[in-house]
Amino acid sequence: xxxxxxxxxxxxxxxxxxxxxxxxxxxxxxxxxxxxxxxxxxxxxxxxxxxxxxxxxxxxxxxxxxxxxxxxxxxxxxxxxxxxxxxxxxxxxxxxxxxxxxxxxxxxxxxxxxxxxxxxxxxxxxxx
Amino acid sequence: xxxxxxxxxxxxxxxxxxxxxxxxxxxxxxxxxxxxxxxxxxxxxxxxxxxxxxxxxxxxxxxxxxxxxxxxxxxxxxxxxxxxxxxxxxxxxxxxxxxxxxxxxxxxxxxxxxxxxxxxxxxxxxxxxxxxxxxxxxxxxxxxxxxxxxxxxxxxxxxxxxxxxxxxxxxxxxxxxxxxxxxxxxxxxxxxxxxxxxxxxxxxxxxxxxxxxxxxxxxxxxxxxxxxxxxxxxxxxxxxxxxxxxxxxxxxxxxxxxxxxxxxxxxxxxxxxxxxxxxx
Numbered sequence: 001x002x003x004x005x006x007x008x009x010x011x012x013x014x015x016x017x018x019x020x021x022x023x024x025x026x027x028x029x030x031x032x033x034x035x036x037x038x039x040x041x042x043x044x045x046x047x048x049x050x051x052x053x054x055x056x057x058x059x060x061x062x063x064x065x066x067x068x069x070x071x072x073x074x075x076x077x078x079x080x081x082x083x084x085x086x087x088x089x090x091x092x093x094x095x096x097x098x099x100x101x102x103x104x105x106x107x108x109x110x111x112x113x114x115x116x117x118x119x120x121x122x123x124x125x126x127x128x
Numbered sequence: 129x130x131x132x133x134x135x136x137x138x139x140x141x142x143x144x145x146x147x148x149x150x151x152x153x154x155x156x157x158x159x160x161x162x163x164x165x166x167x168x169x170x171x172x173x174x175x176x177x178x179x180x181x182x183x184x185x186x187x188x189x190x191x192x193x194x195x196x197x198x199x200x201x202x203x204x205x206x207x208x209x210x211x212x213x214x215x216x217x218x219x220x221x222x223x224x225x226x227x228x229x230x231x232x233x234x235x236x237x238x239x240x241x242x243x244x245x246x247x248x249x250x251x252x253x254x255x256x257x258x259x260x261x262x263x264x265x266x267x268x269x270x271x272x273x274x275x276x277x278x279x280x281x282x283x284x285x286x287x288x289x290x291x292x293x294x295x296x297x298x299x300x301x302x303x304x305x306x307x308x309x310x311x312x313x314x315x316x317x318x319x320x321x322x323x324x325x326x327x328x329x330x331x332x333x334x335x336x337x338x339x340x341x342x343x344x345x346x347x348x349x350x351x352x353x354x355x356x357x358x359x360x361x362x363x364x365x366x367x368x369x370x371x372x373x374x375x376x377x378x379x380x381x382x383x384x385x386x387x388x389x390x391x392x393x394x395x396x397x398x399x400x401x402x403x404x405x406x407x408x
Contacts, residue, residue, distance in 0.1 A: 068217045075209045103223050110216050114208065 004045055012038060013063060017045050022055050027062035035069035043073065046080055056090035057081070062124075063095075064104055074111065082115055091117035099123035143168070240290060241297030244311025249319050252309050253370045256321055260364055268330030268363040270320040271377040272296075272337065275356045275389040277316035284348045292316075292355055295344060303340055304333070319377075327363040327396045334359040334392040356390035363395075 008014035013028035024046065032038040049057060059081075066074065085091045093115070097104040105121055112119040146164055236248035244252075256267050274280075274296060281289035296318060300310045304320060313319040322330050338359060346353040360380030364373050380393040387393070 065220075068213060071216050072209065072213055075212060079205060079209075103219070106219060107216060110212060110219075113212075 004041060006041075015042060017049075019045075019049060019053070022049065022053060022057045023060070024049075024057065025060040025062075027060075029065040030063060030070040031065065031067035032070070035067065035073055039070070039073035039077075043077060043080070046077055050080065050084045050089065054089075056092065057084075059091070059093045061093065061095045061108070062097075063107075064098075064101070066107070078111055078115060081117065085115075085117040093117070093119045095119070095121045096124040097121065098126050143171070238297070238312040241294050241312050243297045243301060244309065246311065246314055249309070249311045249313060249321065250370075252321055253374075256309075256323060257364065257370050257373075259323075261367065265324040266326065266364045266366070268322045268325045268327055268361065269373060269377045270322070270330060270334045270337070271313065271360045271374075271381050272318050272320075272334070272357045273381055273385070274316040275358055275385075280353070280355070284353070288346070288348055289316075292346060295346070296341070296355075296357070299337065299340055299344070303337055308333075317381075325363070327361065327394055330361050330363060331392060331394045331396075334361045334394075338390065338392055358384035358389045359392040360384060361392055361394045 003019050004015050004017045006012070006015040008028040011029065011031045011033070013026045013030050016025045017023065024042075026042075030038075046057075081091050081093075093112075095108040095111075097108060099105075105123075108121045112121065146168060149158075150161060150165060150168075236244060236251070238245040260266050274292060277289065277292070280292055293312070293316065297312065300318060300320065304310055305322075307324070308320055308322050310318060310320040320333070322333060325333075338357065341355055341357055344355065346355060358381055360377040360383070362373060362376045362380060376395050380395055384391050384393040
């Protein structure tokens, strides 16, 4: 399985995955020209991981601004995760945010609402 | 036995009788035999069609059963997603709106004094001139400059100079009418815009400000300091543009400085109110 290692741009977040150990990390702003295309790779990776691996998936988000279609893609990912969790998969999300930006905390909280798996929202001072 | 069951038995018994009768040579020449034969064929065809329709409808029923729940779950999920999506984008929209309000306010506010800045004044001057040019009442300007400000700064430091600027800002805030607009024009200059005001009334406002400043004492190290200001006052004259009006008050302000400071100079050409009685 190919892991994703994508550097951030002004409009897209950086992405790192580890298929073997079950890790997915995204950080930055997300307002790509074509959100569907951009998120297709992440959705594919997640689907493959859930289908081919049986161990836990640990997710780390440091997402800040997201446009509407990015939010839509994330909702799809969270639905997939929730379904996997309902089927017994261990899933853990940690969403880090800059405490000066409470809007991000609200956003993460909105995502957390429908999730029954572990979902922590953690303030984190930005690295200088 | 229900009526339907009774009818079913009756009709199959009837069919058997008809079939037998048709098979019987004795009846084969009967005038109704042909008609009965056709009716029988039509009835069989209908039965066949009915059975086919029931099979199809059972099939549909089977398909629907299996996928209907999934379809409902999917549409519920989509409705939930849409709901959430709208909430999140509303939240973004609201914060963008608040941010743009805050930015607009910041872009029009003088950081030090908290009153309007030059950009704010230019914007309002333009609006006020347009209003007056459309046939509204004329307006007046007061431009004031703190006397010897540089000397305060040099003698007691910039913090003292800042305090003086803030105090003059506060003085405008508490002494101008609520319809008046004012702001820091730049450096130690402040500008007031008085809508619906003639030169005499504007002159009185400026005089009141000048006297108010006399009552304020500033605590400087080892000293109490009094601050004065010089004023230029003029009313807009149709169809004068803002730059020309600003030049007039600016010229008056510097004449006031030249004449010894701490005074108000008025350009009373223009405007409609008679100011001669008020002139000191």
